Amino acid sequence: MENQKHTITMSMKLEFDKKEYNAIKSLEAICYEKQKTNLKLELDFKMYQRKNSIKNKIMAEFFYYDNEILVGYLGLCNFHGTSVEVSGMVHPEFRGKGIFKKLYLLAQEEWQKLCPAEVLVLCDHSSSSGLAFINRIGAEYGSSEYKMCLNKKVLQANSNKGIKLRVATNKDTIEIERQSSIYFGSPEKEADNEEDIENTSIQIDDNFISYIAELEGKTIGKIHISTTDNEGFIYGFGVLPEYRGKGYGREILCLALDILKKKQVDNIFLDVATENKKALGLYESCGFEEISVMDYYIVS
Structure with a gap:
């Protein structure tokens, strides 16, 4: 042979x-x-x-x-x-x-x-x-973030402040980019023309959905959820500065968790920068636990 x-x-x-x-x-x-x-x-x-x-x-x-x-x-x-x-x-x-x-x-x-x-x-x-x-x-060390997983034994209590999560549409593209620039320091992106915005789909399917958080019809934040391999993930979560410190972030997170739980995923994950103590405290209080640490190194 x-x-x-x-x-x-x-x-x-x-x-x-x-x-x-x-x-x-x-x-x-x-x-x-x-x-x-x-x-x-x-x-x-x-x-x-x-x-x-x-x-x-x-x-x-x-x-x-x-x-x-x-x-x-x-x-x-x-x-x-x-x-x-x-x-x-x-x-x-x-x-x-x-x-x-x-x-x-x-x-x-x-x-x-x-x-x-x-x-x-x-x-x-x-x-x-x-x-x-x-x-x-x-490469030089830059920062770290925790990967966190929801502890199923901890029950979430929704404070019911009247916040609603609305599925984002193509018309929300610019607002989502604007909020991302606030929360993550990324520059806002501009469409070349109106057709670009019209052709941009915010939602692929039921596996990845962007939500706009609203209070009495006013936009106060956003959150993205996705599911893959029967696991849920939370991305791009943030509350606009003028609405912080009022418990709205907790309710938005709990509403997103309710959506993922209805999908009957096995686990729910998110990432948070280790230096973001407020967000880390919120996630821990909602039942998330650290499972790993990811380090970011800057290439000179």
């Missing part, structure tokens, strides 16, 4: 298809099973951004195959402003072969063409291999 030819393939794509999505998720599961490494790949959110952004986002996907099996992956994405986030992984049995370095250098060529204001490499706080790579490239 002839020996099979050993093939190595590297590729870059601007978006992934369903087969590639499943391959990335499988590799992520292997990495977690072997080393309990948490990753922030945001695959579903990236698909949402690609389909619904008014202007093009900085996104790219890099794949490393060994005999047609995905053993290395790196993704680029910018969620807020012009900063680019870099995240990825290598199969535990294929580490020490320079795979991630090859993917990183390929990705570096791509982002240098776009000249982002900042490049951030993400790494699980407990990942020794990830931290070793970051040390090799000389």
Whole structure:
């Protein structure tokens, strides 16, 4: 019997298809099973951004195959402003072969063409291999965030302040971008023309929904929820400055949790910056518990 030819393939794509999505998720599961490494790949959110952004986002996907099996992956994405986030992984049995370095250098060529204001490499706080790579490239620590999961044993009490969550429509695009600029420091995006706004869909389907929080008909905040693999996620949550300190944030969060619970998801997750003590206190008081820490390193 002839020996099979050993093939190595590297590729870059601007978006992934369903087969590639499943391959990335499988590799992520292997990495977690072997080393309990948490990753922030945001695959579903990236698909949402690609389909619904008014202007093009900085996104790219890099794949490393060994005999047609995905053993290395790196993704680029910018969620807020012009900063680019870099995240990825290598199969535990294929580490020490320079795979991630090859993917990183390929990705570096791509982002240098776009000249982002900042490049951030993400790494699980407990990942020794990830931290070793970051040390090799000389990236500097920038910040951290907690990934939190709702403790099902803690019951949420809605204070009933009269807030309603309204499903966002295409007409809310500019308002959502405006609020994001307030909460996350990202610059507001401008549509090239009215047709861009009309063609921008806020809601993909029942798996990713944006909500506008209203009190007596006035907009006071926003929140996004998504579901994938029978798990729920909360994104982009915020209350406008003039409405803070009145308990509205808690009610908005509880209303979103009620929506996710009705979907009968197994778990509900969110991320929060470690320095955001007010938000952290709110989430903890609503029953969320820290399950991992993600560090952000700035590439010089």
